[in-house]
Amino acid sequence: MTPTADIPLKEPVISAAASDAEQLERARIDASTRVPVLMFYASAMVWLLIGTLLAGFVSFKLHSPDWLSDVSFLTWGRLRPVHMNVMVYGWASMAAMGTAIWLMARLCRTTLRHPLLIVAGIWFWNIGVLIGVIGILMGYSTGYDWLEFPPYAAVVLFVAYALIMSWAVLMFRFRRGDQIYITQWYLLGAFLWFPWLYAAAQAMLFVVPVQGVMQAAVGWWYANNLLFLWLGAIALGTAYYMIPKVIGRPVYSYHLATIGFWTYALFSSWTGMQRLVDGPFPAWMITASIAATILTIIPVATVGLNHHMTMQGYFPVMRYSPTLRFTVFGAMSYTVFSIIGILISLRSTARYLHFTEASIAYSHLGLYAFFTMVMFGSMYYTVPRLVGREWRYATLIKLHFWASAYGVGLMSLMLLVGGFAQGATQDDPSMSFIQSVASALPYLRGRTVAALLLTISHFIFAFHFGLMLFGLGRTSTVPTFLNPVDAEGSETHL
Amino acid sequence: MKGLVPLFLGVFGTFAFSWVGLTVIPNLQIGALNPQMDEEGTDIYPAPKSGMADRGRRIYAANGCIYCHSQQIRPGYAYADVDRLRDAGPSPRPKWAERRSAPRDYIFDRPVVLGQERMGPDLSNIGKRAPTEEEKPAVPPGANPPAASPAAAQPPPSTNSAPPKPPNANAPAAPAGSPPPPAGSSSAPPTNAAPPKPGAGAPPQSASPPAPPAGSSPAPSAAAANPSPAPSASPNPNGMPPVYSAAWHHRHLYSPRSMSPDNRDSTMPAYKFLYEKHQIGAERSADALQLTGADAPPTGWEIVPTYDASCLVAYLMSLDQSHPLKEVKTAEGAAPPAASPPAVPAGSPAPPPAGSPPPAPPKK
Numbered sequence: 001m002t003p004t005a006d007i008p009l010k011e012p013v014i015s016a017a018a019s020d021a022e023q024l025e026r027a028r029i030d031a032s033t034r035v036p037v038l039m040f041y042a043s044a045m046v047w048l049l050i051g052t053l054l055a056g057f058v059s060f061k062l063h064s065p066d067w068l069s070d071v072s073f074l075t076w077g078r079l080r081p082v083h084m085n086v087m088v089y090g091w092a093s094m095a096a097m098g099t100a101i102w103l104m105a106r107l108c109r110t111t112l113r114h115p116l117l118i119v120a121g122i123w124f125w126n127i128g129v130l131i132g133v134i135g136i137l138m139g140y141s142t143g144y145d146w147l148e149f150p151p152y153a154a155v156v157l158f159v160a161y162a163l164i165m166s167w168a169v170l171m172f173r174f175r176r177g178d179q180i181y182i183t184q185w186y187l188l189g190a191f192l193w194f195p196w197l198y199a200a201a202q203a204m205l206f207v208v209p210v211q212g213v214m215q216a217a218v219g220w221w222y223a224n225n226l227l228f229l230w231l232g233a234i235a236l237g238t239a240y241y242m243i244p245k246v247i248g249r250p251v252y253s254y255h256l257a258t259i260g261f262w263t264y265a266l267f268s269s270w271t272g273m274q275r276l277v278d279g280p281f282p283a284w285m286i287t288a289s290i291a292a293t294i295l296t297i298i299p300v301a302t303v304g305l306n307h308h309m310t311m312q313g314y315f316p317v318m319r320y321s322p323t324l325r326f327t328v329f330g331a332m333s334y335t336v337f338s339i340i341g342i343l344i345s346l347r348s349t350a351r352y353l354h355f356t357e358a359s360i361a362y363s364h365l366g367l368y369a370f371f372t373m374v375m376f377g378s379m380y381y382t383v384p385r386l387v388g389r390e391w392r393y394a395t396l397i398k399l400h401f402w403a404s405a406y407g408v409g410l411m412s413l414m415l416l417v418g419g420f421a422q423g424a425t426q427d428d429p430s431m432s433f434i435q436s437v438a439s440a441l442p443y444l445r446g447r448t449v450a451a452l453l454l455t456i457s458h459f460i461f462a463f464h465f466g467l468m469l470f471g472l473g474r475t476s477t478v479p480t481f482l483n484p485v486d487a488e489g490s491e492t493h494l
Numbered sequence: 495m496k497g498l499v500p501l502f503l504g505v506f507g508t509f510a511f512s513w514v515g516l517t518v519i520p521n522l523q524i525g526a527l528n529p530q531m532d533e534e535g536t537d538i539y540p541a542p543k544s545g546m547a548d549r550g551r552r553i554y555a556a557n558g559c560i561y562c563h564s565q566q567i568r569p570g571y572a573y574a575d576v577d578r579l580r581d582a583g584p585s586p587r588p589k590w591a592e593r594r595s596a597p598r599d600y601i602f603d604r605p606v607v608l609g610q611e612r613m614g615p616d617l618s619n620i621g622k623r624a625p626t627e628e629e630k631p632a633v634p635p636g637a638n639p640p641a642a643s644p645a646a647a648q649p650p651p652s653t654n655s656a657p658p659k660p661p662n663a664n665a666p667a668a669p670a671g672s673p674p675p676p677a678g679s680s681s682a683p684p685t686n687a688a689p690p691k692p693g694a695g696a697p698p699q700s701a702s703p704p705a706p707p708a709g710s711s712p713a714p715s716a717a718a719a720n721p722s723p724a725p726s727a728s729p730n731p732n733g734m735p736p737v738y739s740a741a742w743h744h745r746h747l748y749s750p751r752s753m754s755p756d757n758r759d760s761t762m763p764a765y766k767f768l769y770e771k772h773q774i775g776a777e778r779s780a781d782a783l784q785l786t787g788a789d790a791p792p793t794g795w796e797i798v799p800t801y802d803a804s805c806l807v808a809y810l811m812s813l814d815q816s817h818p819l820k821e822v823k824t825a826e827g828a829a830p831p832a833a834s835p836p837a838v839p840a841g842s843p844a845p846p847p848a849g850s851p852p853p854a855p856p857k858k
Contacts, residue, residue: 062613065750065763072767077558136556143555143605172498180501189505200513204521205605212600214517214525216608221516229509262504269512278568279608280595285520351572355564355612426612429577433615438759440613 025109032111033102034386036118040098041379042469043126045462047090052451052458054083059451063444073137081148082136088146088226089157090129092367094122095375096234100187101168102382103241107184108175114167121163128156144205144215146223151206158198165191182257186237189265193229197222213280217273224272227366232268235330235374236303242327242377243310247317252309260302267295274345277354293345300338307331320481322397326377329405333369340365340416352427357440358419361412368454369408376404376461383465384480389473391480396464398482403457411450418443524597530819539817542602543809550809553802555605557765564609565618565813567591575616580623581756582737588623590616592816593824599815613761622814623738733786741784743807744769744799749789768803772796 061067061076068074105112112118132149135141141148149157169191172184201222204210210218244251251257270292273285311328318325341362344353353359380397384390391397418440425436467473474480531538543551554560567590570576576594579587595618600606609616734753735741746753748769750762769783774796781804782796791797799807818824 061763062761065761069763070766075557075765075767076763077561078556080558080561139553139556141556141558143552143560143607145560145610178497180498185501188501192502192505193509196509196513200517204517209604210517210521211525211527212603213597213606213608214521215604215606217520218517221512225509225512262508265505265508266511269509270516273516275610276608278572278594279566280597280599282520282523282597285516288515347572355610357611357613359610422612426578427574429574429579432581432756433578434581434756434759437613437761441759441761444761 026106029105029109029111030102030385032113032115033105036112036115036122037098037102037382038386038469039119039122040094040101041383041465043122044091044094044098045465047086047094047129048458049462051083051086051091052455054079054086056448056451056455058083059444059448063441063448072139078137078139078141081141082133084146085132085136085148086129087367088231089132089149090126092231092371092375094125095379096190096231096371097164097168099238099375099378099382100190100234101164102386103183103238103378104168104171104187107181107241108171109177110171110174112167112171113174118164118167121160124156124160124163128153128160131156142205144219146226147201147205147219151202154198154202154206158195158202161195161198165195181241182251182254182261183237183241185261186233186240189261190230190233190237193225193233197225197229216276216279217281217285220272220275222272224275225269227363228268228271229265231367231371232334233264235371236264236334238374238378239307239327239331239334242323242374242381243307243331246321246324246327246381247311247314249310249314252306252312256302256306260299260306263295263302264299267292267299271296271341271345274350275359277345277347277350290345290347293342296338297342300335304331304335319483320485322391322394322401322480322482323377323381325401325482326373326380329401330370330372330374330377333365333373333408337362337365337370340412352423353419354423355426356419356423357415357443358423361415361419364408364415365412368404369412373404373408376400379465383468384473387468387471387473388475389468389471390476390478391464392467392473393464394480394482396460397480400457400461400464403453403460407450407453407457410453411447414443414446414450418447527598527601529601530598539819540599540602543812546805546808547812548809549802550805550807550812551603551605551607553768553806554809555607560607560609562609562611562613562762564612564616566595566608567593567616567618567815569594580615582754583623584737588619588738591619593818593822595815596819596822598819598821617810617813618815620738620813621811622816624811625736625739733784735784740807740811743810744781744783744803745785747803747806748783748797749785752785752787752789765803768800768806769797770800772798 057068057074058076058080061069061079065076069076072078101112101118128149132153135150135153136148140150142150147154169188172188201218204218205215209215240251240257271289273281273289274293277286277290279286307328315328318328343349344358344362380391421443422436422440425431425439426433529538529540542548567575576589576591578590580590581587599618600608735745742753746762747765749764749766750760751757771791772779772795774782774794779796779798782798785791785797
């Protein structure tokens with residue numbers, strides 16, 4: 001593979017002319033984040049593999065309920081929350097924090113101070129997740145969605161978070177240059193929203209518990225905001241960094257980005273109650289959330305348009321750059337995820353889709369197709385810079401991408417269609433209830449196939465990541481391209 | 495964007511807006527509801543659950559029942575919830591509900607288990623469907639409201655006979671304080687009742703209680719119909735316990751797909767780990783499961799529920815939202831579309847001003 005020199009697949013045009021001093025500074029910043037960020041990624045990867053195996057169990061057991069059902073800690077009803085919490089707090093949050101800290105250091109143009117404190121925080125976080133997982137398996141789940149960890153695990157997580165994020169936020173104090181880039185808005189928002197969100201939910205559910213159905217309202221408010229304001233915000237911020245960086249072109253419009261950010265913060269934080277549509281709540285709460293969900297079309301449109309216009313003319317770069325391919329897939333999924341979110345939250349469709357597997361499809365579109373794919377993209381970008389090696393096998397990256405993309409696509413399709421079959425049967429009172437279960441069963445089996453694909457994809461990635469971690473990557477100054485770059489072909493595209 | 499200050503303010507402001515709007519304000523509106531009662535201060539609904547049932551809810555939550563079973567009935571004008579009939583049951587099959595759920599139905603629930611999916615049926619009223627002790631075959635779907643329904647699942651006498659005191663004191667006092675059947679006493683006996691198998695003093699013990707209820711324990715609901723000691727309750731064609739009785743629930747939890755041929759597609763896991771296999775002692779345990787076919791234990795052995803299982807079933811048997819609420823129309827006269835906003839914060843006349851939140855459900 002002999003790629004030509006000028007193809008700006010790695011560094012933006014501006015930095016192509018960057019002085020040696022800047023390159024050196026960048027390398028120094030990367031070096032300061034090396035240990036904590038790699039530790040975040042390594043932990044996240046372990047949780048990802050655990051969560052993936054659990055997902056397979058959960059998916060399989062849902063249509064074959066007698067498999068391994070006689071042991072209390074292997075019962076479906078405990079494995080499911082463990083899978084979810086491992087993915088949300090183990091994989092997603094840790095990957096997000098790793099990427100966020102790296103981005104923050106890069107964008108503040110300052111080295112990360114006290115990386116060892118962050119390392120301690122990572123250990124605490126891992127311990128917190130582990131305690132929570134064991135708690136659920138032992139039968140101490142709290143029974144609140146996304147908050148099943150027993151409260152004592154939450155305390156550990158909180159301490160860990162304080163250790164980690166106080167320094168990430170403090171990087172702002174030492175930043176150089178007075179322009180705050182779009183990515184930093186999202187990251188700063190996420191850093192501040194998460195502790196508030198988590199503390200508010202814990203306080204309202206466990207410390208001073210609210211009464212009756214308000215617990216469910218707080219629970220869904222928390223779950224949706226965690227998805228949007230914590231994980232989603234970091235993923236969007238990452239996309240805003242990676243896409244311009246890889247293609248070497250500034251973001252299309254700062255103005256659009258501002259609109260997108262503030263409407264995102266405003267509207268997506270008001271969603272959540274649509275998951276309780278026509279439940280025992282004042283109607284205004286649910287209507288407000290449905291309205292907010294519809295209004296999220298504004299951030300979706302502006303962010304989507306902005307990314308699209310930035311990418312305009314550069315889409316062929318996705319043939320070569322793994323980062324770009326994953327990130328753009330994730331950014332596009334953000335649009336799909338939001339539009340499906342709007343569609344399934346309307347009262348007229350909720351009639352057929354509420355209380356069905358469709359809501360699981362929605363969660364996976366958000367957490368996987370959007371968030372996780374962006375994270376994969378960012379890891380393909382950062383890890384080589386942290387370990388000083390390039391990804392070894394382009395084939396593995398391609399396999400990873402296609403297995404993930406087809407896996408999550410198949411899963412969403414199965415769950416949406418299966419959810420509709422299930423919900424339409426339930427909407428017809430002349431059909432017996434068990435018919436609705438039977439109508440969903442084939443799709444649930446299809447979902448297991450999708451889970452298998454995702455398992456393959458994650459093990460491939462973990463293997464590849466392990467190679468990098470142990471210094472077995474390629475020593476080269478040229479990043480790994482997915483396809484060999486042939487000079488004339490790529491240059492005409494660019 | 496320049497400057498951190500506007501960014502900080504915006505980040506805090508947007509989130510504070512959502513926090514106040516979606517949790518604080520609704521909490522003011524529906525976060526301090528009191529039980530409803532009639533003018534004399536009787537007929538209180540809802541009441542806190544007994545100790546066993548309360549513990550059962552935790553088991554329900556901890557074992558993930560919430561991921562497949564909802565406990566909320568949506569209004570009849572847009573959804574089939576109210577019209578839907580249960581799959582199992584005697585020939586006029588029971589309906590899922592007579593009315594939609596309202597915030598007041600859940601004021602003592604912690605954790606609240608509204609559920610998010612229906613891979614299994616809604617359970618809001620599953621306890622109401624229990625046959626009463628003397629093999630009343632089914633609750634006639636029409637004759638539910640105040641009279642019949644509380645008798646089915648709740649420990650009725652105390653709630654009704656409680657002296658008309660100021661309601662706020664009354665609500666918690668009725669079930670927790672009054673000695674006879676409810677909470678206070680209920681947690682103790684089942685502990686003894688769980689391992690009664692050696693049967694040393696069994697004859698007098700298990701023989702005397704079955705007079706009014708059936709089971710071996712005076713616990714309010716778990717005992718509602720436990721067919722083994724009271725053979726009068728069991729006569730069902732194929733050896734099945736009466737549908738939605740405690741024994742039925744136990745068997746269903748133990749072996750969900752054995753209940754009927756229609757149930758083959760059920761995706762419910764078996765909760766065998768909530769049951770223990772014992773060698774039969776002097777005589778068969780009162781609460782041993784009646785199992786047939788492949789599930790049946792070898793002769794000389796029996797399957798008995800653990801205390802957790804008994805609590806879980808006590809909880810299921812206590813689920814009943816059939817009591818009418820003033821703010822919700824009951825189904826008989828087709829609910830008008832305007833019936834939607836269920837929350838009438840201070841509207842209902844009986845409860846006192848909602849200053850003092852009702853006490854948390856009693857633990858143990």
